[in-house]
Amino acid sequence: MKLLSILFIFVSSYSFCLAAPATDKVNDLPGLTFTPDFFHYSGYLRAWTDKYLHYWLTESSRAPTQDPLVLWLNGGPGCSSLDGLIEELGPFHVKDFGNSIYYNEYAWNKFANVLFLESPAGVGYSYSTNFNLTVSDDEVSLHNYMALLDFLSKFPEYKGRDFWITGESYAGVYIPTLAVRILNDKKNFPNFKGVAIGNGALNFPNNYNTMVPFYYYHALVRDDLYNDIARNCCNNNIGTCDIYSKFFDPNCRDKVINALDGTNELNMYNLYDVCYYNPTTNLKKAFIERQMRIAVGLPARKHNAATTVPLCAQTNNTHVYLNRADVRKSLHIPSSLPAWEECSDQVGKNYVVTHFNVIPEFQTMIAAGIKILVYNGDVDTACNSIMNQQFLTSLNLTVLGEQEKVNEAWHYSGQTGTAVAGFQTKFAGNVDFLTVRGSGHFVPEDKPKESQQMIFNFINNKDYSTPIQL
Known part of the structure; x- marks a missing residue:
């Protein structure tokens, strides 16, 4: 019996070593006002010989060993995906001038393991050892792909898991270009299911048109x-x-x-x-407008x-919190790295745009049969909904459903009843286009309830109007 107990402990320890890295586990996030019912990890992924991308993984609070892996990317180019975590879809939201964290009940990690990746090097906590931050669209997709391979080596339990790529804004370029690389690697990503792009820059010139x-x-x-x-x-x-x-x-x-x-x-x-907002700052809204x-x-x-003058208080909560010394220590950020910024002017100034539209990448994704969701807040003028409707129309896909309807409403269903959440068009080729009524550029921030229901139903192959049942 004693021998069996020792063997059990050995096997359990060995299995743990093959799973999530203990050194990256976040054990004491400062300012928490609640006890998380999930594990989360923060550390670095090697994206190239001299590029290291910071990640923050928030595991699912429902069924972490079974739920899918969802990657989230913010855009810019040059803005941090930790904005997505703290200000949009993540479980940790900051208040009290960076002093406390409250739980976001509309977090996506209620039903998925969500990986936030700060990309490219030079953004947020990510860095380059040779300090060269000049990078192009294709290099970013390659670095993101290499970082994902490193993630799978750190977290082998996710290899073979259903995998989705999501994001917003200039991630309209990041996501399709990365998706093409993922589609060409069935060995490491055998269950790549699809992409969801919010207010994406899918056709940059047509955004202005x-x-x-x-x-x-x-x-x-x-x-x-x-x-x-x-x-x-x-x-x-x-x-x-x-x-x-x-x-x-x-x-x-x-x-x-x-x-x-x-x-x-x-x-x-x-x-x-x-x-x-003050257009001269490095907060994401000012930065993207400058770009x-x-x-x-x-x-x-x-x-x-x-x-x-901001009419809403504490617009720099995220910046204050992520530059606290105790927070950086808990997230395993080297003290030698400079202050965290929402967006990097140096990355933005040295960024080389090569994909002014992503039609070829969409055609590749459609041919592969993965699911595609393009969604837009309908009062965003930075990457407006007309641009992305026209982009999808240019793909010459057959519209499904009742042809006489311009768009069909989808509904949010909550405790207070049901309301129109936006409108939808479905295309042949597993392509959906949704608007989110009354939302701007940052949909999970402006309409957290609606966006949570939308993404849950998208990855679970349900009608968008179906109430969430966890």
Whole structure:
């Protein structure tokens, strides 16, 4: 009996060594106001000989040994996925000026093991040993892929698990380019099921082409200016106009800029949000706006204290919390690394865009038969819903369902009843397009209940209106 007990202890210890790395386990996250019913891990994954990407894994609180693995990527390019964890879909949300963490009841790790990856090197806690932060779209997809292979070596229990890639904004490029690499590696990812892209930059030039009509039909542009652009820059047809090119046309540049200045006193990520932001900071909203302006040769918008003073308190909670020395220690972050930033100007300035649209990658994913969800908050002007509807239309996929309906409503069902959550279009090829009503660019932040139900039903192959049953 004693021999059997010793053998059992040995086998158990050996099995543990083959599972999650104990050195990366987070045991004492400062500021917690609740006791997590799940394990979580923070550490580094080797993405290249000189690139190390920080990850934070929040295991499922339901069935961690059975539930799928979901990767989350924020965009930028150059913004940290820890924003997604702390401000959007993760279980840990920060309050009290970075002093305490409360539980997000709409966290996605209620039904999935969610891996947050800070990518590329130079973003957040991720780093490069040679300090070279110049990187391209294809290099990012390669580094993310290599980091995932390292993750599977650290967490072999996830090898063969159902796997999904999700994210938002410029992850509209990160995700499809990574998905193609994953599809070519059936050995390590035999159960790659699909992707979900929120407010993605799927066709960068067309984002600008659709912004002017989007602004006009949200009453941000006067008739005379809109008609002036249509008549003198677009041959009286803004619907098919290459407005992106007009930024470089001296006869039209000022007209287009005047139209897009319609959000100068608004939050361009959510037209109806009352939380303004200082466009000169490195917080994600200001950073992404600067990147968009740089792309068409516009200077950064200046801070106007009269209109951009935040009306919602504690906008820098995440930044304060993640730069606490005790938090960094708990997350196993080397003290030699610089302060954590939501977005990296150095990465943004050195980033090389090579995929201005991701049609080839979508065609590869569709041919492979994996599930694809494109969703958009419908009052986001940074990556607007018209752009992504037109992107999917350009794929020439057959629309499924009742053809006479422009879009079909989907509903959120909660304790207070059922309400329209947005609208949906289903295409042949396992492709779905959803809008999220009243949401801006960051859907899990603006509409946490609806986004949780949407993702749960997507990965469980259920109708989007089905109430969550855990």
